[in-house]
Amino acid sequence: MTITSSSIIKDVETIRKNAPLVHNITNYVVMNTTANALLAIGASPVMAHALPEVEEMAGIAGALVINIGTLSDAWIEAMFKAAKKAEQRQIPIIIDPVGVGATQYRTRTARELIQASAPSIIRGNGSEIIALCGQEQKTKGVDSTSESDQAIDSAKALVNEFDCVVCITGKIDYIVSGTGIIQVENGHAMMPRVTGLGCTATALCGAFSAINQNYDMAAAHAMAVMGIAGEMAAQNAKGPGSLQVNFIDALYQLSETHIKEYFKA
C-alpha cells in the first residue's frame, strides 16, 4: 500500500471540485482554525453540536469529525447521536481522542465513543493512541510525550478491534490499517508549537475520507498534505504566528508542482 504525488493531487482536486460538507463536533480552541483549513483546501465545514440538530446535520454531511478536546456531558450526548446517524448512513466517522490519558473522563469517553459506533479513522499523537488502547497513561495535558513509532503496537490493536484506520502523528506519521502501514515523513518541527494542528489533521481526514472510500489512502493523503503545507508555511515563517497564517495560505495554493517538490515518497 503506498501513496504517490499523483494520488495526493487527485484527492485534493476532487475535494476542490466536490466541496464535501464536513460536520465537525470539535473543541472550542480550534473551531476557527479547522474551519479555515477545511475551507482553504476546498471543503465545506460546518460546526454543530446541539442535540436537536446533530442528527439532521450528520444526515447531509459527507463525513463526521468528532474531537474531544473540550468535552462536556451535553456535547458527549450529541457526539453519540451524530455518530449513530453517520454509521447508519455509512459516511466516515473520524475520531480525535485529544488528551486521552490525561483524565479518566477523556479516556472513558473516547473508548465508549469508538465502541458505540466504530470509527473509520482514529487520529492522535503517540501518547493518545497508547492511552486509548488501554496502556499506561503517558499523556501530559494534550501534548505528546511519546514518539509516534512507540504507538504502532497500540495502533495495530485498535485496528484489529475496530476494523478502522489509525493515524499516529509525530515526526513521522504512521497510518496503520488492516492492509499494512503507510509512513508519511513530511512536516516541520515548528508545527507542534501551533495549537490545534493535530485537530486540523483530523479535520482534513474528514475531507479526504468524504471523497475517497479507501480510508487508509485518504488518511495518508491528508497527512501528506498537512506535512507539505507545513513545510511550505515554514519557509517564510518567523514563528508559530506566521506559520499558522502561511499554513492556511499553503493549503489554498497547494498545486501538483508543490506536491511533487515536497512529497517525501
Place this chain on the structure above:
Amino acid sequence: MTITSSSIIKDVETIRKNAPLVHNITNYVVMNTTANALLAIGASPVMAHALPEVEEMAGIAGALVINIGTLSDAWIEAMFKAAKKAEQRQIPIIIDPVGVGATQYRTRTARELIQASAPSIIRGNGSEIIALCGQEQKTKGVDSTSESDQAIDSAKALVNEFDCVVCITGKIDYIVSGTGIIQVENGHAMMPRVTGLGCTATALCGAFSAINQNYDMAAAHAMAVMGIAGEMAAQNAKGPGSLQVNFIDALYQLSETHIKEYFKA
C-alpha cells in the same frame, strides 16, 4: 436611497469617536475574529451569553448582535431574553440566521427569534434569506448555494412582515428595506474562503447601527466597509490565511482616501 464615500467615512469616524459597545451573542467559531474586527473598526465588543447577565449587558450596549451559528438550548433562552431587553431600550437588534435551512432547529429558532422581538437588520447569504422566508431549503451546511439576487423576493417579504432591513450578501450585496434596495458591489472572490466573514459583516452592522439610526444606510455602510477592506486585504494576500490578517489591518487603516479609491458607487 443611496450611499456615498462621504456617508461611509462619516459613520466610520463616528464609530471611532464613540466606540459603541456591541453586545454579541454569537457562535464559537467566530468570536475571536468578530471581536477583532469590531476593535479594528473602532467599536467596543463584548461577548456574553449567560442567562443571568445578558439583560444587564444588553442594558448598557449600543447594539445587540445575535448569531445562531453554533446554537444550543441554553443560548437560545439567553438570545430571547437579551432581545427583549434590546427591544425595550430601542437599541438595534441584528440577526444572523447562520445555516437556516440546513436543520429545522436553526430554521425554527431563527423564525421564533425574529417573531418575538422584531430585528432592525437581518443579514444572511442568499440561501439563508430564502430559507428564513419559508421557501424550499437550499442551504448546504453554512455555505450559500444561491446567488444573492435570487433572494430579493424573500428579503422583500421579510421586510414587509417585520418592518426591518434585510441584507443579502454575495457577489453583490443587496440591502433591502421599506424605502428600496441599495446595492453594494465591493468585495473579493476569496472572502468566502475565510470562515466567518459573513458573521463579521453582521457584527459590523451592529457597530454601524449603534451610531446611525437609518438602519438601511447603516447596513449598507457596513457592507461597503466589508467589501472595501476585503479588496484592500486581497491585494497582498497569498491565500485566505493572509487575507484574514490583512482584512483586520485594513479595517484599522481604512481612511477617506481608501474609501474614495475603492468604493463602487
Place this chain on the structure above:
Amino acid sequence: MTITSSSIIKDVETIRKNAPLVHNITNYVVMNTTANALLAIGASPVMAHALPEVEEMAGIAGALVINIGTLSDAWIEAMFKAAKKAEQRQIPIIIDPVGVGATQYRTRTARELIQASAPSIIRGNGSEIIALCGQEQKTKGVDSTSESDQAIDSAKALVNEFDCVVCITGKIDYIVSGTGIIQVENGHAMMPRVTGLGCTATALCGAFSAINQNYDMAAAHAMAVMGIAGEMAAQNAKGPGSLQVNFIDALYQLSETHIKEYFKA
C-alpha cells in the same frame, strides 16, 4: 523589589526547559490565541472545563488560570472545583476578572471565586480591579475606562485581604504585592485593539508562576515579556491583524538580546 533583563530571561529559559502544564478555564474568545501564546513562549497549555475532569487536570498542572470572560453557571461550578484542587496542591491560581463591574453576575462570581480559594495573582485592567474591590462600577463591557494608576489603592486593598499579587495592566503595568509595587512600562498603544491580549497576559502569569514561586516577580516578568513582545510585534505591524500574528512570533523568538534592547528598567 525589582526585575531586570537577567531575571526576565532566566524565567523565560526555565519555561522553555520545563514546559510547565498550564490548565486554563478561560473564555471562548481567547482560547485559541492564549493557547498559541503559551506554546510560543514554551509552556504547555491545556483547556478543560468539564466538572468530571477539572480536578484531575488541575491535579497534574503547574498552574491554574481562571478567566471569567464568557461565564455560565456550569463553568463557574468547574472553576470552584478546579481552584479547590489547585489550593490543596499549592500550585498558583491566577484569576482574570474580565468585565467585572459590567454585570453583577461577573462581579459576584469573581468575588466568590477569590474568597473561596485565595488566588496567587489577580490580573485585570484598571476598571476591573476597582470594581473587584467593590468600588463604583466603571467598566464598559470588557474595555477599561480607568487609567491603571487609578486602581492602585484598590489593588492594595485586595493584596491585604487575599495575601495575593495584583497586576493592573494599562499604559503602565503595576504589580502590587505585600512587598511593594513593581512598574513595567513596556507595551504598545495598538495592543488594546487586539482582542484578548489582557487574557494572554493572565495566561502568561500562569506560565511564569508555574516556574517561579515569587509570584510578584513572576507576574512582573510576564508583563515585561508581554510588553516587549508587543513592541517587537508593532515594528512591522500594519494594524491589529498583523500585530496579533507578529506577537506570537515575538514570544517564540524572544532572546536575551531582545530583552536587553527593549526592557525599560
